[in-house]
Amino acid sequence: MYCISDxxxxxxxxxxxxxxxxxxxxxxxxxDHVCVIIEQELGEGEDFEACYTSAITTFYKQELREIEEExxxxxxxxxxxxxxxxxxxxxxxxxxxxxFIAYPYAWVVxxxxxxxxxxxxxxxxxxxxxxxxxxxxxxxxxxxxDRLDPVIxxxxxxxxxxxxxxxxxPVA
Amino acid sequence: xxxxTELLKGTLxxxxxxxxADNKKMYGYEITQKVKELTMDKIQIxxxxxxxxxxxxxxxxxxxxxxxxxxxxxxxxxxxxxTGKAKAKEKVKELASFIETMVSLLDxxxxxx
Numbered sequence: 001m002y003c004i005s006d007x008x009x010x011x012x013x014x015x016x017x018x019x020x021x022x023x024x025x026x027x028x029x030x031x032d033h034v035c036v037i038i039e040q041e042l043g044e045g046e047d048f049e050a051c052y053t054s055a056i057t058t059f060y061k062q063e064l065r066e067i068e069e070e071x072x073x074x075x076x077x078x079x080x081x082x083x084x085x086x087x088x089x090x091x092x093x094x095x096x097x098x099x100f101i102a103y104p105y106a107w108v109v110x111x112x113x114x115x116x117x118x119x120x121x122x123x124x125x126x127x128x129x130x131x132x133x134x135x136x137x138x139x140x141x142x143x144x145x146d147r148l149d150p151v152i153x154x155x156x157x158x159x160x161x162x163x164x165x166x167x168x169x170p171v172a
Numbered sequence: 173x174x175x176x177t178e179l180l181k182g183t184l185x186x187x188x189x190x191x192x193a194d195n196k197k198m199y200g201y202e203i204t205q206k207v208k209e210l211t212m213d214k215i216q217i218x219x220x221x222x223x224x225x226x227x228x229x230x231x232x233x234x235x236x237x238x239x240x241x242x243x244x245x246x247x248x249x250x251x252x253x254x255t256g257k258a259k260a261k262e263k264v265k266e267l268a269s270f271i272e273t274m275v276s277l278l279d280x281x282x283x284x285x
Contacts, residue, residue: 006244025237028246029200029223035245036201059219067220074228 002042004035012052019056020065023072030059030067073157073169080161088158089141093134100131175215184217184225186267189252189260192235197251200226226250234259 004012012031021027037055042048060066073082083091104127152158152168159167191206192198198206204217229235234256240247252260274280 004243004245009244023227025248026223026227028239029226029248030219032199032242032245032247033201033219035242061220067223070220070224071227074224075231078228078231 002039002044004038004048008048008052009035011049015052015056016064020063021068023068026068026071030064034059069170076167076169077157077159080159080167083158083160085152085154085156085158086142088152088160089138093138096134097131100127103127177221180215180217180221183267184221185229186260186263187215187217188222188225188229189234189256190264192250192252193257193260197238197249199247199249203250229256 009031012034013027016027016030021030034052034055038048038051041055042051056064153170156168156170159169161167187207188203191203195206200219200222204219204222207215207217226235230237230250233253235250236253236256237248237250240249
């Protein structure tokens, strides 16, 4: 069985860091895992780096960083509500739009029901005008999903909970 | 036949907890190989799914870890905590009940040996 040298071990460790594995315990897990594979697959005189590259590429779909991100997501979201980006915006605008939509109906109920359907223009007008802008933003968000969004990147998850209240986790 | 990722996602924690319940302590590579062996290669746990789940189980207090040095590198062994042992039984029971329900719901006839 092939035996990995200390230099090769350092090479793998540095590569794992360079590929975005920042959590130390996860790095040691992956290091041991890839070393076992190399030790079993690499024959004497064969190329170590080629064997390492072919082994490590089986660990991920696009980037090795995915494992780090998934680990962080699972560790963070244990006490948080996990929302997709679209769900988060929907919730945000529901909070903004909700009062505007509900207020006229609440007004009708508190003023004798539908028989006295004489809402003043201020109520309907203000509701309509103030709800237009959030509606417009919502439409832009849904119909242009691939635009650059520096605040909440496309395909990221939004975690809502306590400490931190809102956390954005990019998912590859 | 390989099973889809969607099917495996919901059962991964149960698989890991049951394996650890049966094998006392295991390291990551050993878990993937044991699953392959027991399922005759039908289920292959990827590293991208295994390690995040193991770390989440550790954070939940269901598994504990101990390290061993293999030369210069560290090997982490995972084993069940007392809470994890109870959870493993509960999860296996839940999954067995779910399978029974699915068999009845989808009208699946069990294969005769």
